[in-house]
Amino acid sequence: MALPLYLVGLSHKTAPVEVRERAALDQAVALPAALRTLGRAVVLSTCNRTEIYGVGSPKEAKALLLARGVEAHHLYQKEGIEALRHLFRVAAGLDSLVMGEAQILGQVREALFLAREHGATESLLEKAFQSAIALGKRARSETGIGAGAVSVAYAALDLALAVYGDLTGLVVAVLGAGEMAELFLTHLKAQGVGRVLVVNRTPERAEALAERFGGEAYPLTALPEVLRQADLVVASAAAPHYLVRPEDLPKRAKPLFLIDIALPRNIHPGVGRLPHAYLYNLDDLERVVERNLKARQGEVPKVEALIEGALGDYLEWYxxxxxxxxxxxxxxxxxxxxxxxxxxxxxxxxxxxxxxxxxxxxxxxxxxxxxxxxxxxxxxxxxxxxxxxxx
Incomplete structure (x- = not known):
């Protein structure tokens, strides 16, 4: 008998961001209401996708998304084994905006937990999502689909680790307090750095970011003092001119590693020619990202083989x-x-x-x-x- 699973949804592949925003279901109000309407379903709602998985007819799921201002051409619909295969590809990171990204696996797990919390699951959906989560873990442990940095901020961290090997005890200075600085500090937090120094033109923003990550805040006027203390500098400030020039760097015996991920650049190229100074910019990081994305693409056939095996296991269970x-x-x-x-x-x-x-x-x-x-x-x-x- 045909597998009675269905999927109705939209993603970054089929809908622009303003449509995805309308379709998104918040966990406090919209998601519980949707689950009450659908009866038996699991809803995966992230910044890049809103997908409804259920058993039986997809009619109500489709109507629910259309009622939120989504047009029919933004939606895709899959049934039976194809709905299950899509879920497995999502959990493995093959359908993500960034190939192999790890965050989606936690979001799949969270979708199942929320459906359980609202009494919206049943045996076929439970087994489908449990199998998808197990598959996602296998894809990341048995293949290289999640290996290597594929974001500029994470590539910056990879470069720092390549130079120092271990960041434990190092003094890290961050120029700027925007999204990129925050993302880098998020990656950095788990590396056991000694001190974090946040430098920003607006002291209040520097203090807010430093407080989040247990760091110290400095105004831009204190940059020379910060450069004397730092082992690693990451620059991501919004500035129309160079913030660090060769003459700003004090003489030092130990090396200074600088990563400029700002556009326009924060650090003068001449800094990289100074003794004991090692400078990398966005072009360097993007080459790392491109190389890692190509390597991940080469792992896709291995992941697809795991998916087909998991589909066979599910059908045998079914x-x-x-x-x-x-x-x-x-x-x-x-x-x-x-x-x-x-x-x-x-x-x-x-x-x-x-x-x-x-x-x-x-x-x-x-x-x-x-x-x-x-x-x-x-x-x-x-x-x-x-x-x-x-x-």
């Missing part, structure tokens, strides 16, 4: 699941038949007779062989008819 459902239904049907035919018989006799009538059908189901498809004629009200595979 076949057994349907057989168990059929056996329960057959037993109930046999008991009702016996109760109708032998109303005066004692419970034990009825139980034995029901077992006798159901036994050949149960054997046929368990073997799942040609005998099941070509078994004896089944009465019109026999529940086995609901489970017989389609020709």
């Amino acid at each position: 076949a057994g699941h349907r057989v168990r459902e059929a056996i329960r239904a057959l037993k109930g049907w046999a008991h009702r038949e016996v109760a109708r035919d032998l109303p005066q018989a004692d419970p034990l006799t009825q139980h034995k007779e029901a077992g006798r009538r159901a036994h050949p059908w149960i054997l046929s189901l368990k073997t799942r062989t040609k005998a099941f498809l070509q078994g004896p004629p089944c009465p019109e009200d026999c529940p086995l008819l609901a489970f017989r595979p389609r020709p």
